[in-house]
Amino acid sequence: MSIFDYFKNTKKNTASIAKERLQVIVAHERNKRNQPDYLPALQQEILEVIRKYVNIDQEHIDVQLENNGDCSILELNVTLPD
Amino acid sequence: MAKIIVVTSGKGGVGKTTTSAAISSGLAMRGHKTAVIDFDIGLRNLDLIMNCERRVVYDFVNVINGEATLKQALIKDKRCEQLYILPASQTRDKDALTKEGVERVLNELIEHGFEYIICDSPAGIEHGAFMALYFADTAIVVSNPEVSSVRDSDRILGILQSKSRRAEQGLTVKEYLLVTRYNPGRVESGDMLGVDDVQEILSTTLLGVIPDSESVLKASNQGLPIIHDKESDAGQAYADAVARLLGEEVDHRFLSVESKGFFQRLFRRSA
Numbered sequence: 001m002s003i004f005d006y007f008k009n010t011k012k013n014t015a016s017i018a019k020e021r022l023q024v025i026v027a028h029e030r031n032k033r034n035q036p037d038y039l040p041a042l043q044q045e046i047l048e049v050i051r052k053y054v055n056i057d058q059e060h061i062d063v064q065l066e067n068n069g070d071c072s073i074l075e076l077n078v079t080l081p082d
Numbered sequence: 083m084a085k086i087i088v089v090t091s092g093k094g095g096v097g098k099t100t101t102s103a104a105i106s107s108g109l110a111m112r113g114h115k116t117a118v119i120d121f122d123i124g125l126r127n128l129d130l131i132m133n134c135e136r137r138v139v140y141d142f143v144n145v146i147n148g149e150a151t152l153k154q155a156l157i158k159d160k161r162c163e164q165l166y167i168l169p170a171s172q173t174r175d176k177d178a179l180t181k182e183g184v185e186r187v188l189n190e191l192i193e194h195g196f197e198y199i200i201c202d203s204p205a206g207i208e209h210g211a212f213m214a215l216y217f218a219d220t221a222i223v224v225s226n227p228e229v230s231s232v233r234d235s236d237r238i239l240g241i242l243q244s245k246s247r248r249a250e251q252g253l254t255v256k257e258y259l260l261v262t263r264y265n266p267g268r269v270e271s272g273d274m275l276g277v278d279d280v281q282e283i284l285s286t287t288l289l290g291v292i293p294d295s296e297s298v299l300k301a302s303n304q305g306l307p308i309i310h311d312k313e314s315d316a317g318q319a320y321a322d323a324v325a326r327l328l329g330e331e332v333d334h335r336f337l338s339v340e341s342k343g344f345f346q347r348l349f350r351r352s353a
């Protein structure tokens with residue numbers, strides 16, 4: 001390995017950072033896209049119910065609908081603060 | 083069977099109009115009767131790239147509104163026997179494009195025997211961009227190897243898959259990815275997304291890779307669709323893309339710095 005390769009490897013490769021960021025955001029947006037329109041409102045109402053008992057924010061709750069062949073799974077993830 | 087092809091991207095300035103001019107010219111050069119429509123209402127530019135700006139009398143909206151016939155509005159290209167341009171309106175508002183109106187014009191073109199209809203989409207995901215893609219059976223999604231362009235391309239793919247006429251009919255739009263303004267040197271130095279990366283993220287068939295090239299600006303200065311510049315790498319890459327669109331198998335070129343001819347490099351260095 002030449003000294004140049006060494007510098008090349010230690011320097012952050014911005015293209016690979018771009019790729020990683022894109023993979024994350026694109027996957028997230030695709031997921032959102034395939035979801036029914038009522039999901040954001042559903043999420044909001046669930047948030048309000050939980051808030052009666054625990055103090056959480058918008059970012060602590062995630063509602064997703066996943067299609068597995070002929071059945072759909074409504075997945076609710078709530079992160080409770082400690 | 084006529085083919086309606088939209089050239090779209092979401093993001094502006096990525097090369098849609100350059101591509102529409104090149105691909106439509108290329109199809110006509112290969113003997114196919116082709117029409118290219120500028121959907122960028124209010125920001126007409128395809129006419130400049132095709133060098134027919136001084137011959138525009140009537141436009142797309144005039145035809146939709148019945149103020150001119152399609153025959154009156156179509157401009158015959160001076161370079162390609164089989165090519166016609168339908169310019170965008172420069173003054174009216176975008177809402178002048180109605181689904182019914184656009185469909186009527188497309189049907190009339192098909193009745194007149196056009197084999198390919200290329201729709202040059204405006205930027206964005208608003209009405210004009212929607213009208214350009216709605217009737218398409220094939221889409222060329224133009225993307226630059228850059229984060230915002232790739233993300234926008236993915237959004238456009240989503241719209242094609244859910245909101246287009248074919249999607250409404252339970253059918254699919256044939257989607258192609260065209261990566262433009264590609265700079266192999268910067269990809270090799272790790273500062274530009276490689277074509278494999280872009281393709282992996284968007285998971286779409288690759289129609290071609292157009293290098294970032296000075297020749298494109300020079301050609302647009304003169305109103306010469308770049309595909310006519312047979313010496314230029316970009317012109318050749320577009321010709322390859324047209325061949326692939328016609329179902330031919332052509333290897334991708336200009337993907338690496340090394341792929342330049344040895345003598346060409348030698349010449350570059352000594353020049």
Ligand SMILES: Nc1ncnc2c1ncn2[C@@H]1O[C@H](COP(=O)(O)OP(=O)(O)O)[C@@H](O)[C@H]1O
Nearest residue numbers: 094095096097098099100263293294295298299
């Ligand atoms: N392969 C390329 N190499 C260099 N410049 C390009 C290339 N493709 C497009 N351009 C330039 O980029 C600019 C925007 O191109 P254009 O086709 O008008 O984009 P859009 O229609 O997507 O807004 C123009 O100045 C054009 O000359």
Ligand SMILES: [Mg+2]
Nearest residue numbers: 098099122127
């Ligand atoms: Mg344009």
